[in-house]
Amino acid sequence: MDGKGAIHVKFDLPSPVIQAIDRLENRGYAAYVVGGCVRDFILGVTPHDYDICTAASPEEMKMIFRDERTIETGLKHGTLTVLLADMPLEITTFRQDGEYLDGRHPASVSFTRAVEDDLSRRDFTINAMAYSPSRGLCDPFHGREDCALGIIRCVGEAERRFSEDGLRILRALRFSARLSFPIEEGTARALRRLKNNLQKISRERIASELTGILQGRDCASILAAYGDVLAASLPELSFMDDEAWRRAGGLIPYCPADGMIRLAALLRNCHPSGIAENCARQARLIIQGLKMPVKMMDGAEQLVLHQQDAVTLENIQEMLWRLQPEGLSRLLQMKKAMALYEGQPGAEGRFLALEEKMQGLIRSDCCYRLGQLSVKGQDLAAQGLRGPAIGAMLEELMLQVVRGKIPNERERLMDYIRSNTSRLAE
Ligand code: ATP
Numbered sequence: 001m002d003g004k005g006a007i008h009v010k011f012d013l014p015s016p017v018i019q020a021i022d023r024l025e026n027r028g029y030a031a032y033v034v035g036g037c038v039r040d041f042i043l044g045v046t047p048h049d050y051d052i053c054t055a056a057s058p059e060e061m062k063m064i065f066r067d068e069r070t071i072e073t074g075l076k077h078g079t080l081t082v083l084l085a086d087m088p089l090e091i092t093t094f095r096q097d098g099e100y101l102d103g104r105h106p107a108s109v110s111f112t113r114a115v116e117d118d119l120s121r122r123d124f125t126i127n128a129m130a131y132s133p134s135r136g137l138c139d140p141f142h143g144r145e146d147c148a149l150g151i152i153r154c155v156g157e158a159e160r161r162f163s164e165d166g167l168r169i170l171r172a173l174r175f176s177a178r179l180s181f182p183i184e185e186g187t188a189r190a191l192r193r194l195k196n197n198l199q200k201i202s203r204e205r206i207a208s209e210l211t212g213i214l215q216g217r218d219c220a221s222i223l224a225a226y227g228d229v230l231a232a233s234l235p236e237l238s239f240m241d242d243e244a245w246r247r248a249g250g251l252i253p254y255c256p257a258d259g260m261i262r263l264a265a266l267l268r269n270c271h272p273s274g275i276a277e278n279c280a281r282q283a284r285l286i287i288q289g290l291k292m293p294v295k296m297m298d299g300a301e302q303l304v305l306h307q308q309d310a311v312t313l314e315n316i317q318e319m320l321w322r323l324q325p326e327g328l329s330r331l332l333q334m335k336k337a338m339a340l341y342e343g344q345p346g347a348e349g350r351f352l353a354l355e356e357k358m359q360g361l362i363r364s365d366c367c368y369r370l371g372q373l374s375v376k377g378q379d380l381a382a383q384g385l386r387g388p389a390i391g392a393m394l395e396e397l398m399l400q401v402v403r404g405k406i407p408n409e410r411e412r413l414m415d416y417i418r419s420n421t422s423r424l425a426e
């Protein structure tokens with residue numbers, strides 16, 4: 001059945017990809033690039049990787065590429081990674097999924113010799129095309145048409161596809177956000193109806209799809225239209241109404257393409273009280289629940305906590321001390337996005353001036369880390385301070401310095417210490 005109904009188009013494939021396909025074809029096995037890269041070609045986007053699928057079984061692939069460097073980690077599932085001219089290529093035997101029992105994975109997969117079978121298990125029509133230089137485009141589900149229409153549509157019956165694997169619900173939102181393709185009506189209705197299937201999806205997968213959605217150029221409309229669906233994967237956000245989702249989404253396009261800032265923008269009002277401290281604590285719990293890196297958790301929590309803090313040319317050294325360069329730089333970016341979203345006049349200029357002032361302070365040897373303070377812990381110990389009193393005094397000195405009340409000079413700081421130790425040593 002191969003080749004039947006093939007459409008003749010021509011895509012430029014990198015030469016290692018062509019080599020791999022030719023090698024399989026010369027041994028009598030159909031081989032194609034498939035999925036995301038074919039979609040990208042049709043949309044005129046340069047693919048970031050190339051997946052190959054083939055009629056050859058895993059054992060046959062191993063034989064064919066036995067003289068190349070290969071990685072066999074995925075072989076059980078039919079995938080062999082082959083390094084051709086240093087390009088890692090994932091080559092997978094055509095597969096057919098068995099029954100789905102857990103709402104995420106097929107209970108079994110079987111290998112097949114027909115590319116159409118392999119395409120029929122894929123999620124969306126735009127992701128269910130295969131192409132080979134000799135065979136042309138294999139597009140049994142009219143993915144090319146949906147690319148032209150600009151819509152996300154399930155392969156086959158949407159309700160069944162989302163029941164099989166709930167992750168597809170978030171994937172639909174992610175592709176819609178990324179490509180600015182609305183979700184076809186039947187597919188949208190089905191994913192809304194089955195949104196609770198997201199509860200069966202691992203937190204890690206939810207985290208990675210959510211990150212993708214937040215990076216999408218049409219993220220704002222997805223959040224506005226499908227907030228309730230997202231909340232099914234983030235139950236802590238169930239209290240948000242349509243308006244809250246619209247506001248959360250509206251800010252995101254103003255943020256730079258930084259995962260932490262965008263996540264903080266999403267979570268900046270993630271507690272019903274709207275109080276920054278509560279939102280920050282809640283954001284931390286949500287991010288922890290998503291099993292994201294600690295760095296992400298700390299950084300986003302800090303952004304949510306300080307989102308309403310005034311940063312001015314006068315207090316910026318103090319803010320630099322409290323948040324350190326990385327944190328303050330991100331806070332300025334987030335606050336700038338908030339100001340632009342709110343349409344504050346002169347926001348661009350104001351934040352440019354703050355950014356420049358901050359960079360200037362960092363370049364000069366101004367004091368914004370404890371290590372830069374002209375007195376050290378042992379100086380305080382020499383004055384009779386002990387334990388926590390030392391830390392407290394260092395903090396107090398830092399505050400005096402970053403607020404410009406005392407210059408960062410040893411003698412002036414020692415004076416301050418002497419006139420305040422009796423109080424602290426009690
Ligand atoms: P990206 O550019 O984001 O990598 P992609 O289309 O390559 O987009 P992947 O997640 O890399 O997306 O998946 C590769 C292909 O595998 C998809 O194009 C799709 O055909 C298929 N696929 C991936 N996940 C699923 C799923 N959960 N259900 C059905 N098909 C899937």
Ligand code: MG
Binds near residue numbers: 036049
């Ligand atoms: Mg991919």
